[in-house]
Amino acid sequence: MEIKAPHVRLEPWSETDLGLLRAANAPEMMTHLGGPETEEQLVKRHRRYVDLSADRTGKGRMFRVVLLPGGEAVGTIGFWEKTWQGQEVYETGWGILTAFQGQGIAAAAAAAVAEMARAEKKHRYLHAFPSVGNPPSNRLCRRAGFSLQGECDVEFPPGNVMRCNNWRLDLEPGFDSGLESGPEPAEAE
8 A cells, every 4th residue: 555645835934824823723733832822922923933934044934834736724834043952953843733634744844844944054953842742743753754862841832841852853964864862752642
């Protein structure tokens, strides 16, 4: 049986994407991120996404994930600069609308965003910090070729400390083979 990966296109985040951000703010999608945001928080985050996507200095980019061939916006993904353990790196995060989860869309988008971060030639590593209690996002990291570095505490949103897995992808060709250096994350589905 052949499994076909979905085709996605990443389009820069724009002023018209606030509705997509609202859709991604659903309680079931925000369970591992401290719960849904207020309208004020969403508008601020939307503004940050628009500004980041307009920036051309390599600070990062935010995208809407578009499913092809239909062109439907099905989620968000991006990468941005972060200081991690004294080193400048990129961090990535994503959210695929519930109706489209489990179809490989996030993995296709993660591969595309990793290539975009790699093309910046600015930072060696791309990190992802999914909650240890979020098996689907941890599986996505493994599937996308990230290496598990171990557990850590991450503050997100501000004031909320989460226990996360630290996944790292080496953006320089020939490194990080995707083999984990730590244990398999717990699967609690």
